[in-house]
Amino acid sequence: MEIDPQILWEQYGPMVFEGAVNVIIALVMLIIGLRVAGWLADVVRRQTTKRENVDDTLGSFFASLVRWGMTAAVLIAVFGIFGIPVASFAAVLGALTLAIGLSMQGALGNIASGVMIMLFRPYKLGDYVDLAGVAGTVKDINLFQTVLATVDNVKIMVPNGEAISGVITNYSGYDIRRCDIVFGIDYDDDMDKAIAIITRIITADERAHKDPEPFVKVTNLGDSSVDISTRTWCAASDYWAMKFDLIKQVKEAFDAEGVSIPYPHTTVVKKPTAA
Structure with a gap:
């Protein structure tokens, strides 16, 4: 029995045509919607960074919320094109959330942790x-x-x-940090002289805070050196630059004024054997 193509088209043609149109509209809406979601997220991020009373961290987080919220709205609208009621979609979404939640506890936990980070601001x-x-x-x-x-x-x-x-x-939690450096000198060197050199260099550095005053003391008698510890407070932004500069300047001053920084060494004592 042959089937007349015209009869098939009359019966199913409008439905196929309507379905194809809906698919095209859904694809266009999805593409445009996702682009709009990204654009709105960028707008939120830019606007929040312009406001001095809004932290950049909150701006980034709000932008992420806008992107995902808009994406969800676009998906709901796309489902609506195919005649899926929003209420039914919400019911299905609830069931899927329960099922997916059991298999994606880590992802959901990350969302909750993101909210905690925004609240407590570590x-x-x-x-x-x-x-x-x-x-x-x-x-x-x-x-x-x-x-x-x-x-x-x-x-x-x-x-x-x-x-x-x-x-x-x-490391950026506070505006002020303490810079700790240990310098080792030879046991034959003058400890007071070395302390005076280190103190002079630290106090001459404008980045070193005067209050509390720098700590420069002998703190350890090592295997190969007398250790002099320094504790200097400075702005957190100056920490690394000041630390590197102090190490270099103290080494140069020790070389110029005859204070040696010993290499690790071991002294071997050989006792004479009885004849």
Whole structure:
């Protein structure tokens, strides 16, 4: 029995045509909607960074919320094109959330941890931190992860759940830091002279705070050296530059004034044997 193509088209043609049109509209809406979501997120990020009373960290987080919220709205609208009621979609979404939640506890936990980071603010954009054993500068905080840039500019993404569940070391948490340096001198050198040299160099550095005054004391008698510890307070932004400069300047001053920094060595005593 042959089927007349015209009859098939009359029966199913309008439905196929309508379905094709809906698919095209859905694709266009999805593409445009996702682009709009990205654009709105960028607008939120730019506007918040212009306001002095809004932290950049909050701006980044709000931008992430806008992007995901708009994406969800676009998906609901796309489902609506195919005649799926929003109420039915919400019911299905609830069931899927329960099922997916059991298999994606980590992802949902990261979202909750992202909210906790925003509430308690253990770190913010621009801070140098150590999270989950990884150190770097915070570049972004979104719903799922914290993005770090290491000192050699490697991008590291730490899940928010791991970031907040472990020990967080925030090197930028306070405006002032203490710079600790230990200098070793030979046992035959004059300790007071070495202390005077170190003190002179530290006090001459404008970055070193005068209050509290720098600590320069003999703190240890090592195997090969007398150790002189220094503890100098400075602005957190000056920490590394000042530390490197002090090490170099003290070494140069020791060389110029005859104070030696010994190499590790071992003294061997040989006892005479009885004849």
